[in-house]
Amino acid sequence: MATIPDGWNLDDSGKALARSFKFKDFSEAFAFLTRVALHAEKVDHHPEFTSVWNKVDFRLTSHDAGRVTERDVALAEAINALAERVSPAG
């Protein structure tokens, strides 16, 4: 299997990649989510995400395969690249 991208981990189920991001405020977090949404539509692979004000938690899995696939690894890398652009706070 491919290397797990920087900052991500397999969650407890072993079937999803997970990572949390923390931003300066809600506005910055939501703009980041908007960029992730634009990317997800483009590649037709969508993350699960939970937002609590300035925090965003992602869970990436391939529902059809029932496990982490290359598409999730690629999505995790794309999310990392977007997060770097907006300077997450933590």
Next chain:
Amino acid sequence: MATIPDGWNLDDSGKALARSFKFKDFSEAFAFLTRVALHAEKVDHHPEFTSVWNKVDFRLTSHDAGRVTERDVALAEAINALAERVSPAG
């Protein structure tokens, strides 16, 4: 206490209002989230939300009070009004 808005329930903790919405697709769900985000910034009270493709789950609580307050009830009513405008699928 105020009446719980239509479609919402107290979650298991008893400290938050919860409701799930289902839309036609990711695009419609995310546009709805954008409207909720615009409203949340305006009233400075933000929902917790989880998105899984066309589904959005909300959890509304007042962190400072540690329980559901009038602000959560008002936010739930505002979210209901926005959802009606975009014709949720279920």
Next chain:
Amino acid sequence: MATIPDGWNLDDSGKALARSFKFKDFSEAFAFLTRVALHAEKVDHHPEFTSVWNKVDFRLTSHDAGRVTERDVALAEAINALAERVSPAG
């Protein structure tokens, strides 16, 4: 050439399709723009748009061809379909 989609016109230059939409308020207009943005990224063809509160004006052209192409016609049809879903006010 293909039929011009309902509600659209060639602008004065003859090189772009144009249409204006009016919504209930800014929030509804911006959520509609978000859906158009998600679609544009997916198909890698982006409209020019101008927003003035509840109004959105589009101008669709294919910069590489210097004229209206099938891609613009398809984008105009997609924008029409999205607008119908959010019940534009005028």
Next chain:
Amino acid sequence: MATIPDGWNLDDSGKALARSFKFKDFSEAFAFLTRVALHAEKVDHHPEFTSVWNKVDFRLTSHDAGRVTERDVALAEAINALAERVSPAG
């Protein structure tokens, strides 16, 4: 009158502040617009904007006053602060 914020100019009509921003790509430009939209709803003062892929042009005026007011100056400063956070390309 207040000082015109950095990077802004009075447009030809003399009744609006104008500034153009250029970003890395459409995604970055639209995420920036989303942040501006969230701010605009919060302060209930909305910019006119035109988007052409990675470029965004703003025009700020107070329609009720028919000229630039303190609200436009404050909005221009807020837009500048948001643009700095996302590192516009030009």
